[in-house]
Amino acid sequence: MHSPNLTEDNIARIRDLFPGCVTEARDGDGSVKLAVDFDQLRQELSSSIVEGPQERYHLNWPGKREALLTSNAPIAKTLRPVREESVGFDTTKNLFIEGDNLDALKLLQETYLGKVKLIYIDPPYNTGKDFIYKDDFSTDVGDYLQQSNQADSERGRLVANTEANGRFHSDWLSMVYPRLKLARNLLRDDGAILISIDDNEADNLRKVCDEVFGEENFIGQIVWQRSKKGDSKLIAKVHEYILCYVRDKESVLASGIWRRPKEGAEQVLSKYSELKASLGANHEAIRAEIQAWYKQLPNDDPRKAHKHYNWSDDRGLYFAADFAGPDDGRESRPRHDILHPVTGKSCKKPSTGWRWDEEKTKWALAQTPPRIHFGLNETTIPTRKSYLFEIDSEPYSSVFYRDGRSATLEVEELVGKGWFPFPKNTDVLTELIELVTKPDDIILDFFAGSGSTGHAVMKVNQTHGSKRRFILAQIPEETGRTGYATIADITKKRLREAGKKIAQVAGSTGMDTGFRVLKIDASNMADVYYAPDALDKANLDLFVDNIKPDRTVEDLLFQVMLDWGVDLALPIEQKTIQGKDVFFVDGNALAACFDAHGGVDEAFVKELATHKPLRVVFRDAGFKDSAVKINVEQIFKLLSPSTEVKSI
Known part of the structure; x- marks a missing residue:
């Protein structure tokens, strides 16, 4: 007996935090085993580029370290709500984020860390004709942070990555790598990411995902x-392909296996229910009727694939399946006697023995009705009953056919012709969403495109009466045409029209077909770059009220929600207390008063404290005097001890 291998335990802990930092390396005895890539680990923990590669198995390209540095670098940006472009702003749980998805992923880290069940993305395929995000990897971290603090602009962020570019693959990898690293943080332990890709970058994407998510968490390539x-x-x-990785395979398996409904099975079971309602327990008549029904179906009808399910008993519709053991040459196969229920004689045995051992056979015979099907007498080999309702689902196939043209027609019906040539098929996306998620899960797509993922989520909710939520992010790429100024405008139009269409369908009343529009912008806080000896009275005013003059109270509210990690889709209610506007998020999850006129006094604070919010925030410029600001925390400690207090 040996004590635990602490080195292996430590490596396992590092791999859980940083999968890309554990790789294969040659040991002193020449064997290959898992080891820590210390250069990569140093880079993960550094704010500057780390040099010093060593020989090992991994994917590398020019600009990889800069891309990793970019993914870890902070930004001074925020999300600004846009009510007039939203649908059902006060009630919807869905979010549409307009801006660079790298910024969006960074802004979502605090709020949605480990909360997303499914990420589906359809990134640029790098065909040499499409556009990729141009992240500036040539600057050091100081320059990058300075750029990140500038006024937000998406102009020039997308560039054509032509095959003539000497960094054709490197630029694409540097674009996708930091986004995948940030996306991994948002996944739940039982979460999954599905990525559409084609032959141009499928091989490279597999290697990147192996590094980011861990090779052991690769599920399949569809x-x-x-x-x-x-x-x-x-x-x-x-x-094309859909790559599938999960955050942690063991957690995924523990939360339930993935299954999709067998095509046509639900309709067959529905027909069977009709026959049972009219014929009762006359199972011979039911069998005759359902066989006749199968016969009149067209050969290509998916319901006809289940025609072997034509026997019936009090448990349900079943197929008399083979009961013989596999022909593997084993003489030890079970060969016990099974007595016929009518003749009492031992039934004929299959030459390969029984599939089940004697104990399971006894169990099956003891059920009511029995789970073994007998012929007229003992000369027929018994079979086992395979009930359709018990096996009406199946694993998702790694190969499938679905015509891509119908997706284009669907989008053209909603936004007009010629605007989005290669959208994703929402029928395929609904199947994937149904496969991986449960009724209250969050689905994220940070390459939203035309909005197919959001549309698919609404379709799934309509079908199942569920409350799945979507978060979409799309850069406002300019179209250069009249009608829609940017791709983001097309996305929003498609979501609005799809929501209207779904809401008109019977039974969709009360369903969430809205979305909250949030736009990425520079921080709400005024930038102060003055040296101490350059300050004058006008500049000192910035420290009295450090909020940019063009920002609204809702802008401030959403920045506070981001900073505190409060769900950005929670309901918001505005109330008036002593003449001042106060926002309440999800009842008492957060209370915010952004009065900027010095009207916040102790009487107001005491009344607000009676609402016992979990968090409360004020604007620095709103306090009547410094004494009130100092006493706020004490007032809440006395009247609402659990409240966390902040001022901006």
Whole structure:
């Protein structure tokens, strides 16, 4: 017996925090085993570029360290709510974030850390014709932070990455790498990420994901055939891929296996229920009727694939499945006697023995009704009853066909023709959402495009009466055309129209078809760059009221929600207390008063404290005097001890 291998335990802990820092390395005896990539770990913990590569198995490219540095660098930005572009702002749980998705992922870290069940993204495929995000990796961290504090602008952030570019693959990898690292933090332990990609970067993306999520958390690479034919001088490429990784495979398995409904099974069971309602327990009549029903179905009807389910008993519709053991040459296969229920004689045995041992067979025979199907007499080998309602689902196939043209038609119906040529099929996305998520889960897409993921979430909620939520992020890429100024405008239009269409369907009353629009912008706090000897009275005023003059009280509220990690989709109510406007988020989760006229006195604070909010925030310029500001915390400690107090 040996004591625990503490080195291996420590490596396991590091891999849990930083999967990309554990790799394969050659040991002193020549064997290859898991080891810590200390250079990579130093880079994870450093605010500057770390040099010193060593020989090891990993993916590398020019700019990788700068990309990692970028993912870890902080930004001085915020999310500003836009009521007039939102739908159901006060009641919706869905979010649409307009801006660079790298910034969006950083801003969401505090609030949604470990809370997202499914991430689906459809990033640029790097075909040489599409655009990628241009992150400036040539600057040091100081310059990057200074750039991050500038007024927000998306102009020039997207550039064509042509094949003539000497950094064609490197630039694409440097774009996607930091975004995946930040995305991993948002996933729940049982969460999953699905990424659409094609042959151009599928291989590189697999290696990046192995590093970010851990090779052991790779689930599969789905092949999606989008058409039956294609034009090509050599090989017609009619497919693309969906890569699937999870945050932690063990947690995913513990939360439940993934299954999709068998196509047509639900309709067959519905027909069976009709027959039972009319024919009762006359199972012979039910069998005759359902066989006749199967026969009249077209050969390509998915319901016909279940025609072998035509026997019936008091438990349900079943198939008399093979009861024989596999033909593996084993003489030890169970060969016990099974007596026929009518003749009492031992039934004929299969040459390979029984599938079940004697104990399980006894259990099956003792059920009411029995789970073993017998022929007219003992000369027929018994079979086992396979009930359709018990196996009406199946694993998601790694290969499937779905025509891509229907998705384009769906988008054109909502936003007009010619605006978005290659949207994702919402039917496919609904299947994936149903496969991975449960009724109250959060789904994130930070390459929102035309908004297919948000549309699919609404479809799933409509079908199942669920309350799944979406968070979408899309950069306002300029279209250069009249009609829609940016891609983000197309996304919002599609979501609005899709929501209206779903809301008109019977049974959709009360369903959440709205979304809260939040735009990424520079911080609400005024920038102060003056040296002490350059300050004058006008500049000192910044320290009295350090909020930018163009910012609203709702801008301040959402910045506080971000800073405190409060869910950005919680309901917001505005009340008036002693003539001052106070925001209450989700009842008492947060109370905020941004009065800037010195009207916050002790009487007001005492009344606000009676609401016992979990958190409360004031504006520095709102206090009547410094004595009130000093006494606020003491007042809350006395009247509402659990309240956390902050001022901005």
